[in-house]
Amino acid sequence: MFSLKQIALASGFGLLALAGTTPALAQSTDGFHAIQIFPVVVDSDSFSQRFTFKNPDAANAVTVSTIYFPADGTTQAVNMGCPSITIPAGGQMVFNSLRGICPTLAAGSQFGFLYAAVTGANQGLFSGYSRVSNAAGNGFSVEAFPAHTFTSADTIVTGLRRRAASSVSPAFQSNCFVGNQHDVTPYLHLTSTVSYTLYSSAGATLGSGSMELTPGRLVRLLDVFAAAGAPAGDYDDAYVVFGETGTGEPGLMTFCTVQDNTSFGADFRIGKQFRGWGTQYSGIGAQDDHVSRDTTVASDIKMTGDTTPRAFSIPAASTATSANTHVVYFRHPDYVACEIIDPATNVRALATYGLEMRLRDQYLNTMAGGANIQGFSRIYLGDKTDRNNGANARYTIEVESTAVNTAAVRPYKLHCQSGSGHTLGDIVKYNAPTSF
Numbered sequence: 001m002f003s004l005k006q007i008a009l010a011s012g013f014g015l016l017a018l019a020g021t022t023p024a025l026a027q028s029t030d031g032f033h034a035i036q037i038f039p040v041v042v043d044s045d046s047f048s049q050r051f052t053f054k055n056p057d058a059a060n061a062v063t064v065s066t067i068y069f070p071a072d073g074t075t076q077a078v079n080m081g082c083p084s085i086t087i088p089a090g091g092q093m094v095f096n097s098l099r100g101i102c103p104t105l106a107a108g109s110q111f112g113f114l115y116a117a118v119t120g121a122n123q124g125l126f127s128g129y130s131r132v133s134n135a136a137g138n139g140f141s142v143e144a145f146p147a148h149t150f151t152s153a154d155t156i157v158t159g160l161r162r163r164a165a166s167s168v169s170p171a172f173q174s175n176c177f178v179g180n181q182h183d184v185t186p187y188l189h190l191t192s193t194v195s196y197t198l199y200s201s202a203g204a205t206l207g208s209g210s211m212e213l214t215p216g217r218l219v220r221l222l223d224v225f226a227a228a229g230a231p232a233g234d235y236d237d238a239y240v241v242f243g244e245t246g247t248g249e250p251g252l253m254t255f256c257t258v259q260d261n262t263s264f265g266a267d268f269r270i271g272k273q274f275r276g277w278g279t280q281y282s283g284i285g286a287q288d289d290h291v292s293r294d295t296t297v298a299s300d301i302k303m304t305g306d307t308t309p310r311a312f313s314i315p316a317a318s319t320a321t322s323a324n325t326h327v328v329y330f331r332h333p334d335y336v337a338c339e340i341i342d343p344a345t346n347v348r349a350l351a352t353y354g355l356e357m358r359l360r361d362q363y364l365n366t367m368a369g370g371a372n373i374q375g376f377s378r379i380y381l382g383d384k385t386d387r388n389n390g391a392n393a394r395y396t397i398e399v400e401s402t403a404v405n406t407a408a409v410r411p412y413k414l415h416c417q418s419g420s421g422h423t424l425g426d427i428v429k430y431n432a433p434t435s436f
Helices: 013-019 223-230
Strands: 033-042 047-054 060-072 078-086 090-094 110-118 126-136 140-145 153-162 172-180 191-198 205-214 220-222 235-245 252-260 264-271 273-279 283-284 292-297 322-329 335-342 355-361 368-371 373-380 394-401 413-422 426-432
Touching: 013 126, 033 126, 033 140, 033 252, 047 078, 078 090, 153 172, 153 252, 153 264, 153 413, 172 191, 172 205, 172 223, 172 235, 191 223, 205 220, 220 223, 220 235, 223 235, 283 292, 283 322, 322 413, 335 355, 355 373, 368 373, 394 413
Parallel strands: none
Antiparallel strands: 033 110, 047 090, 047 126, 060 078, 060 110, 126 140, 153 235, 153 273, 172 220, 172 252, 191 205, 191 235, 252 264, 273 283, 292 413, 322 394, 322 426, 335 373, 335 413, 355 368, 355 394
């Protein structure tokens, strides 16, 4: 591993490589938010960028503040606040360039990222879209992304190439970028170490490196194969994994591009969160306890007055009179599976443990489980039109005594899996009379 203290960013085709990587993480139809980031913005002799800010509220104007964070190597030495943008009710504001948003930018080529946030007492929302183009009109789109989507999860970018030019093909080059979202309320100004490892299509390690990122910094790995120290030669379908170390857990932007060095055309490779580190859960998926893919939870969130979180348990009973109701949000269409875990064995509880469970939708329709059932394998939640008027909404998991256990409290863990993510299953009714 080696430290990249500063990676200079150049104009020309190198800038195209930066700008072509725009949609960090994932594009989404959920586009209206109060805090948004353009992962890359540019103003140079070679490229211009046109911006559109849209206000969905037909009754109220929205005021948006903007801050420009220059990438390493530009003539703008430090980040700068730009004039606020007032988007009229139900309308939009269009800017023909980055300098139209930030008129006092330093002279010369500029590229970095743009942070935009609603100001004032009203919780307004907006979307952001931009188009980058060269003098010939060739270009690509750069959308604004909600700030919360940038996390410290390990990310992966696939489809990387490095090939020498031939009589029938141009040379291909892959460039990668890492940015650290700035801190609005910086209390420690933590520096984060971001490491990366480059792999061949077969999974062999080609090289690695690391960098130190302070909040608001964006750097580029120009030719990631060279930066990582990969052996000479051509590569197709390689991939790179980025990971942050430390306790700061900043919002990181990771993305790559593959460009051809003849036309300087480029596309982007999105840095996808594939391993997150949540407060109660870690594993494959985003770093977000709201959409965990595989959870095993034994207690509620700690409430005011609690010295410890409330553990999941059912008291001993000679009749089935006590039940816990967990609320969980799934996102359909999807496949899900849940089970009761015996803490003593850490596997599915046996029938003799004295617990059973049911999954119900928000209309109290039983979807899985039942009497003397301790878990259910994958079930299909239904098509989008089948449930909740198409909305991703609440489900309940009810756990109760079967009256087999008459001597001791039965603690348990709740284990659930889903393809598109779910919440952790906090209890909304605790040791209540059963309604099964």
